[in-house]
Amino acid sequence: MGKGKDMRYLCYPYMRETQTTVDFEIQSDALAVRIGQAASLVVTLEELHSDLLKLVEMVYHLNGSVRGKMAISSADLHKLSNLYDRYVKETEESIKQFVLPQGSAAACALHVCRSEAKKTVRALHRVSLEREVPERLFDYAHLLANVLFVMAVYANKRQGIEEIPFVSKSYPVKTRKKEIN
Numbered sequence: 001m002g003k004g005k006d007m008r009y010l011c012y013p014y015m016r017e018t019q020t021t022v023d024f025e026i027q028s029d030a031l032a033v034r035i036g037q038a039a040s041l042v043v044t045l046e047e048l049h050s051d052l053l054k055l056v057e058m059v060y061h062l063n064g065s066v067r068g069k070m071a072i073s074s075a076d077l078h079k080l081s082n083l084y085d086r087y088v089k090e091t092e093e094s095i096k097q098f099v100l101p102q103g104s105a106a107a108c109a110l111h112v113c114r115s116e117a118k119k120t121v122r123a124l125h126r127v128s129l130e131r132e133v134p135e136r137l138f139d140y141a142h143l144l145a146n147v148l149f150v151m152a153v154y155a156n157k158r159q160g161i162e163e164i165p166f167v168s169k170s171y172p173v174k175t176r177k178k179e180i181n
Contacts, residue, residue, distance in 0.1 A: 014067075020130055021067055024123040028063040031116040032056050035148075038109035045106075045158055048151060051083060055144070062120075062144075065137055066127055072140050080143050087150040094153050099163040103156035110152035117145035 014022050039052035058080070061071035088095065101111035121141045127133055153163060 020123065020126040024066055024120070024127045025063050027116070027123040028059055028120050031113065031120050032059040032063070034109070034113045034116050035059060038106060038113050041104075041106040041109050042155060045155065048155065048158075051151070055147070058140075059120075059144070062137060062140060066124070066133065070134060070136075072136055074136065077136060077140050077143070080140060080147060084143060084147045084150065087147065087154050091150050091153040091157060094157065094163045095150060098166045098168075099153065100166050101152070102164060103152075103161040104159045106155040106159070107152045107161065110148055110155055114145050114148040114152060117141065117148055121145065 012022075012026070014025070035052055035056045039049050039056065042048045042052065058072070058076060061076070065071045101108060101114075121138070124133060124137060124141055128138075156163060
């Protein structure tokens with residue numbers, strides 16, 4: 001063995017850095033792993049499975065875009081936006097309000113992904129307090145969380161599972177007053 005440390009004893013080369021970039025990279029890695037796990041639960045739903053595998057790859061591009069070269073293009077953001085629109089169209093009746101994270105194993109896994117995506121947004125925010133972060137990365141990360149939500153609802157729909165609306169006691173839904181003529 002040479003002078004350097006044996007790489008088998010190093011899980012990630014930046015682990016001892018103090019910058020929050022490391023935390024973002026670890027969090028986005030966790031998100032990618034969770035999306036891969038969710039994809040394994042929807043192999044019979046071929047289009048959803050394929051979309052999730054593409055998202056795993058894109059999360060790793062998001063991951064590297066902070067420390068390395070920007071790998072999320074405007075076209076990538078546009079593709080994600082189109083993906084969101086496609087799944088919203090499929091689920092629009094079920095997503096008029098927040099729903100409980102429940103249902104099929106696939107939907108629950110996708111809700112975990114949604115939650116991990118939000119943590120990724122927060123980790124990215126912490127990085128932005130230390131260094132410049134392109135707004136496109138924030139847009140992509142926020143939109144990704146929303147895509148994962150509608151994918152979860154879609155997975156339940158495809159498996160014949162009804163959504164359970166959540167009615168908050170903390171944040172009541174505002175109703176519009178009738179206009180007086």
